[in-house]
Amino acid sequence: MDKLRNLSIRKSVILYIFISLFVSLLLWIAAYGAAAFGVQVQSAKEISDGSVYYDGNLPAKPDLYIRSGQGRFLLELCDFILVYGFLVFSVPGIVIAVLLFYRNKIQKPLQELKAASRQIEENNLDFHINYENHDELGQLCAEFEKMRTELESNNRKMWRMVEAEKMLRAAIAHDIRTPLATLRGYQEMMLEFLPGSALSQEKTEEMLQEGMEQIDRINRFVETMRILSGLETREAVWEPTSLKQLETRIRMSAGVLGEEYGRNVTFLPVYADKDFQADAGFVLEVAENLISNALRFANENVSVRFILDGDSLALEVADDGKGYPQGFSLPEDIHQAGGGHQKTGLQHLGIGLYISRICCEKHGGKLTVENRSEGGGMARATFQVK
Template identity: 45%
Template structure:
């Protein structure tokens, strides 16, 4: 702006000087030269006589127009050139300092309105617009982070609901199996009252398990937040709990299950509900993909508990890490009934229990899954 005003004043001074000389030349054409020189000679060598301004009717139309134009330029050239210089300075300032950041901010606002946050603002000058663009970029990054957090929360809620539906299926299957057995055998007297009461007692235990599971899930915001409840677990007790469910699952799937619980006087300290849920997930997968026989091997030691489930199916066709992902399904038709959370939940619970989930193929065919739990107290 200062440079523009300086140039305007300088140029207006040059124009004023030119217009004065132009006017003098025009007016000189209408002066009596003899009288002018006599007046100058009579007054002395230092005397300067002004050239009189001729009247409008004395000058030709073109000379009068030029003379009036010179008057106008002498009066208004400073104002006109100052305004023009200021406008030019403002235009150059807009082109060099405002246009690019304003266009970037406009495009950024449009993308944010369309919920497209995978872009960046490249204007990085250290002027006021640079500071504004920097703050706008910081806002965009924070919005992107907030969106990621929101989507992660939505995915965790979705996974939690699917986990509830998945883990509650096994107790429901047991209850359904006991109900079918009672309806089939009780009227005909094929089972006695003691056996019927035992089935009802086991049904009550499954209902309590579902109650405890639903109450635990109700308090959670994600699967990772589920707290472990430590308790002593013996080999005989765990064998009895697993065998009670095998009786029903064998009938449901029409396959044979063989349980091997190695005798041990040591007791393991862990969360029995989580261990049973993992066992049910592994057994459910083995029964779906196995052909005829499923083998479950349980080993209990003081510091570690392991459950190995082996089937005679086709084995795993994918990498172990991919199989243990959430919502993974090996069989497309199978996904109509199963949401692909069994292995993911099992891996997550094993890791929460300080252990791990091992997936591999047997050399003789079939899949082998080993769930390892570490002592928690």
């Protein structure tokens, strides 16, 4: 039954017409047989009651036996059915076949597609196209459902981008108040006490140094805002590269970060290396964020390992620190990434993981974090490669 239901449109049309013509042929034969039998019965009746004289010789034409009006009608009906009967039965049969074909193969998918078009026109993508046949219209419905899914996904991404942008601006406005307020306070103090030499040179230098640190915080805020603003709209640019090339570039930045934090960064050996296509910018961005986070919370050592398996590239960064807090989860948006930590602001752990998660998803992969059994935390970033 499923095989018949999933027949192509062309084969279904041929099948419906063939069945209708076959049924029409059977009806034609049955009707002609019935009319011929009626003629025979009427002829025998007229011979038996003497209406027709029969001398034992077969006349050249059967209608010589028929004299009554009823018999003549039956004979003419028999001739009509013989000549036009198949046409009379086949035309309605084909019409019925076309109607059944439309009802069984065309009507439901057309209704589904029309309803889907109206929903999309009303900007409503929260629906599904339910048509299980695998004929041409079934394939069209499946493609339409795929298009709806893509539109829904793009709308969700666009909505997340808009919301992330709003949250980013709110987070920046919130976190930038502290350094601005500090700078304003120092400026007011210097304007009030510096002309009268009420401030010592040491105190003045201390305030100026603290002011420079607050300016650096503002610069970091602005740089983070710049990165996040362009991250959602950026697409992966596939370029030829290899594990060795990526590792060489990451080693340079990891070495600088390791010296800054006073900890060791170890790269585990790569056992399989081959050329592939990937967006090195995304991979390096993720690697730098994960290594920076690991160095921040490590006791002494951080290990980095690349794993290339088919069309998937994995980057694992582990540290020997206390691991991730209980119940920790990756931030889903900039608000969670900022975490409301006024002291550390956008330099908090969540920002690096948020940026890394977006980069992984843009590259067809994902980011996961876990605590190791031997202690410390590990972040695993995967990327789709070609």
